[in-house]
Amino acid sequence: MNNAVLMIYTGGTIGMVQNEQGVLQPFKLDRISDAIPLLKNVPYRIDSCQLESIIDSSDMCVRVWSEIAQIIENEYDKYDGFVVLHGTDTMAYTASALSFMLENLGKPVVLTGSQLPLGMLRSDGRGNIVGALEIASQRVNIPEVSIFFEDKLYRGNRSTKISAQNFDAFASFNYPPLATAGIDISYNKHLVFYPECDDFQVHKSLNENVAILTLFPGITSKLVNSILETPDLEGVVISSYGSGNAPTEGWFIDALQKAAERGIILYDVTQCKSGTVRIGQYATSYDLGRIGVVSGYDITIEAAITKLMYLLGRYSDKEQVRKMLKQSLRGEITV
Numbered sequence: 585m586n587n588a589v590l591m592i593y594t595g596g597t598i599g600m601v602q603n604e605q606g607v608l609q610p611f612k613l614d615r616i617s618d619a620i621p622l623l624k625n626v627p628y629r630i631d632s633c634q635l636e637s638i639i640d641s642s643d644m645c646v647r648v649w650s651e652i653a654q655i656i657e658n659e660y661d662k663y664d665g666f667v668v669l670h671g672t673d674t675m676a677y678t679a680s681a682l683s684f685m686l687e688n689l690g691k692p693v694v695l696t697g698s699q700l701p702l703g704m705l706r707s708d709g710r711g712n713i714v715g716a717l718e719i720a721s722q723r724v725n726i727p728e729v730s731i732f733f734e735d736k737l738y739r740g741n742r743s744t745k746i747s748a749q750n751f752d753a754f755a756s757f758n759y760p761p762l763a764t765a766g767i768d769i770s771y772n773k774h775l776v777f778y779p780e781c782d783d784f785q786v787h788k789s790l791n792e793n794v795a796i797l798t799l800f801p802g803i804t805s806k807l808v809n810s811i812l813e814t815p816d817l818e819g820v821v822i823s824s825y826g827s828g829n830a831p832t833e834g835w836f837i838d839a840l841q842k843a844a845e846r847g848i849i850l851y852d853v854t855q856c857k858s859g860t861v862r863i864g865q866y867a868t869s870y871d872l873g874r875i876g877v878v879s880g881y882d883i884t885i886e887a888a889i890t891k892l893m894y895l896l897g898r899y900s901d902k903e904q905v906r907k908m909l910k911q912s913l914r915g916e917i918t919v
Contacts, residue, residue, distance in 0.1 A: 586628070589720045590663040591616075592655055593634040594648065596641050596671025598709040600701030619702045620710050628721040631663070641671025641697075644678060646893070650788040652678070653685045656693065657786040665692040665720030667713070672697045672745055672753055675731060679740025680887040683729040683914040684894035685787050688779040692720045693729045695740060699751055708734065708751045715765050724771045726762055727779060728915070737763035739777065741887040741916040744857070757858035758882040758918065777915035791818060791896035796889060798823040798855070805835045812843040819849040819892040819905075822877065823885060828852045828861030829868035841875045847902055851909060853880035853888045860918070878909045881917040891916060 593599060616623065616632070623630060635651055656666055670678055679695050686693065696716040698709030716732040729740040734752040742759040763771045793816045797808065812820065820843070824830050830852075844850055852861050852872055860882040863873040880888050891913070895905045912919055 587664045587721045588629040588631065588662065589665050589667060589717055590655075590659050591630060591632040591667045591669065591717070592652060593632065593638070593669045594641070594652065594671070595635070595638040596669065596697050597701050598669050598671075598696070598698040598707075598712070599638065600704075616702075616713075620713060622714065623717070626717065626721075628664075628717075630717065639671075641674040641678075644671075644674040646681075646790045646792055649678060649681045649685065649790070653682060653786050653788055656682075656686065660691070660784060663691070664722040665694070667716045667720045668693065668695045669713070670695050670697050672699065672733075676740070676743045676745055676754070676884065676886040677890060679729050679731050679743060680884070680916070681790070681890040681893070683739075683741040683887075683916065684891055685790075686729060687785040687787060688781055688783050689729065690725075690727045690779055690782055690784060692722065692726045693740075694720045694732050694737070695730070696732045699749065699753055711735075715769070718765075718769060719763065724763075724769075724773070726771070726776055728762070728777050730762060732765075735765040736761045737765075737769075739775075739915055741890075741914055742884065744884050744886060746857075755857075758860075758884075759915075787894065787898055789897040790890075790893040792893065793818040794820065794889060794892050794896065796821045796823055796885065799825060799830055803831070805839065808836060808839050812839055812848065817843075817848055818896050819851065821851045821853050821880070821885065821888045821892060822872075823855050824852050824861070824869075825855060827859065827865055827869070828854055828863050828872065828879065829866055830872060832868055832871065837871045837875065840872070840877065844876050849892070849896075849902060849905055849909070850875075850877040851880050851888055851892055852877050853883055853885055858882075876906075878906050880909070881919060883917045887916045
């Protein structure tokens, strides 16, 4: 038994088992082999740890991302891969954030969870954990932050949650799966994002002075200005229509232009699940390009907001941030 995997438990639905009274409660990590007896026979070592405070994923925040990243940094040389047990609601945000925080990652970091608790008979958690561990054990090296769910391995920063009740809860609309699990696990090695070098670095300083401005018909100047005039705001993801389109009314463009003149970075990301932003293709996005709004191409909302946090936390030069927003740093966009 040569390989070793560290399983990091953060909380979420997967971490529930039934007690003697039939009530669901968070399990202790040393009991996971009781819930999944097959883990006693795998040809690699499984160690485990958990966060100081187990949380529902709806309570996920930058502090917890930093805690997860710190664990991986501390244990990086001891393990061949990592599995993060996580609630599904914000899993795509965490996977995206970690992908940027873990630079030149040379080992798999696989997030997984479940729609039903491990303590329930029909839980999807067993298959998800077994699959994630198999991938993290490095029989085939996928040195990315990824999500394994319902037999598919997706790039973490390309993933989004699409269902609150189906077992296939995640999808990656603009990038194919990195692997598919059947009788065997079939890897698409040509799709894997490999690090430029082996200089692994962890960046735990994220800038939380960001916001998402979601457009909708009937949006008012009062609402737009209340967001753009938020104190200390440094970056805004504009969740726009179609291929990056937005209202052409004078008050809206003026509000964005004034924000840009104050140094606020504006990042245009489509509300569509698939496709890409093309600023200037229609008249409804021409003015966005004119005032310096940055195209998000085919990035997800989850990756866009965490990429903005990462870059603003790392660089003080706003032009540098704008330049890097348009680059693929971890395979998150197709330029």
